[in-house]
Each structure stands twice: as structure tokens, then as C-alpha cells.
Amino acid sequence: MKNYFYTILITMKYISKILCFLFLFFLLQAGNTALSKEVKFIFITDTHINPDNAYKLQDTVKEINSYKDVDFVVFGGNNIQKANVENLNYFLYLAKRVHKKTIVLLGNQDVFSTSGITKDYYMKRVRKAFLYRHPKKTNFVFKKKNIVFVVMDGSKQYFKSANGFYPKDELIWLDKTLKKYEKKNVVILQHFPLLEANSEWVQTAGIEDYYNVLKKHSNVKAIVSGHYNFNKEVKIGNIYNIVVENYTKAQGYKIIQFDFARNFIGTYLVK
Secondary structure, eight states: OHHHHHHHHHHHHHHHHHHHHHHHHHHHHHHHHHHOOOEEEEEEOOOOBOTTTHHHHHHHHHHHHTOSSOOEEEEOSOOBSSSSHHHHHHHHHHHTTOSSEEEEOOOTTTOBGGGTBOHHHHHHHHHHHTTTOSOSSSSEEEEETTEEEEEOOOOOSSSOOSOOBOOHHHHHHHHHHHHHTTTSEEEEEOSSOSSOOSOTTTOOBTHHHHHHHHTTOSOEEEEEEOOSSSOEEEEETTEEEEEOOOHHHHSOEEEEEEETTTTEEEEEEEO
């Protein structure tokens, strides 16, 4: 009987050591996660989804889901080929199958009030598809670790135009938002770039007014956009501009990493 209780005592001590080890292991893992400043996400833009090409995005979504270290995924606008309910249904059916937090931006192809696809309708459908976890507005803020992400709209819903334009009310909102987060690192996500395009047909209009807002603030570290159908990365002042080419060219997207504590910006084009 004495040997029996001794065996139980030894076993309990052994189990206690294992439990302590596991507790310390998970504590260290949680600490490492909390201390990590790097944010990694996928920016996929200009997918131009319609019933004929939707199968391509289905394959890409499976590929995106294979990444285990991605914090979120951004669909960067011009998500559908033409603003109609059928195309939007196909896009949302596929987009909501992304396993990570998903952000949806608007481009010039996505909304057109004459077709019944207003900004309000589009964002309500997006919000419902993602179980009401997606913001309902087209200009919004979300945070990841130590970075504030600001989403800008710039699309037009009352007439068709390939040119993006950020109206006065959006720029006033941006100015107030950058002021609110003046002590934080900010990354702006938008469909329409602030860089020069290869054609006036797609050139973003009124970028001088946008730059005048940015000049008032020093916390914007990067702007990520699509629309121009080419890949380009250039630093203007203190802001790193990343333009991602359209997905329809070669089913490509960019993996983007930010760690401003280490002054690190990394991008990888996947095709």
C-alpha cells in the first residue's frame, strides 16, 4: 500500500511538472504574439468578377487560405466586372470563403445607381455576407496591433467614370481621422492611387487636395491601392506608395508586411 501511494505521489508530481511546462510555454507564446509588431496581409484588387471568370477567384481563395500567418485580406476595389446584382452575388459568395478577416473596398466598376447598385446597397450586402462584422460605411478605420488602417472610398455612384475622385467631405473626414490618431502609425487603403497614371482615362482626379491634407500630418507611413493595372512602389516624402496590378492580368496579388518598429516594409508579388 505504501508503494502504491508513493507511485501516485510521483505520478502527480510528474503531471504537475508537465502542466507547469505547458503553462509557461503558452505564456511565452502569448507574450511573443503580444510583442510582435509585424502586420502581414494580402491585397488583391481588380478581380472583375462575373459568371464566366468566377472559378479563377475560387482557386485563388483556396490558395489564400493556405497562408497561416496572414492577419487579414483586402479586396481592393473593382471587385466585379459590372455593377449588377448577379456579379455582386458571385463575388460575395467567394469572398466570404476567405478564412481571415476580410476588408472590401469600392472601385469605379462596383457601384452605379442606375443599375440599382448604390454604395449603400453594396456595403449592406458586404456587411451581411460577413455576418455584420464588416463596417457599413465606405470610409472607415480598423486597427491591427500597433497600426491604424484608414480606408478611403473615392468611387462615384451617379455616373460612370474610370477616374477616382476624393471629394471634400471625404478629405475633411481623413483630416480629422489622421488628427485623431496622430500618435499612431497609419496605413491608408484605397482603390484609386495618388500617383501619376499611364493614361488620363484612369488618372485619379484632384490629388493635389488630397496631398494638402497629407502634408498636415506625419503619421501616414504607406498608401496601398490598385486600379492602375501595373505594379509600382515609390516613396514620396515619408509615405511609401504601393500600387498593386489588377488580378485579371495573371491572377496575381501582393503579400504586404509592415513593422514600423523596425522601419520595415516588405512586399511580395504572387502570380
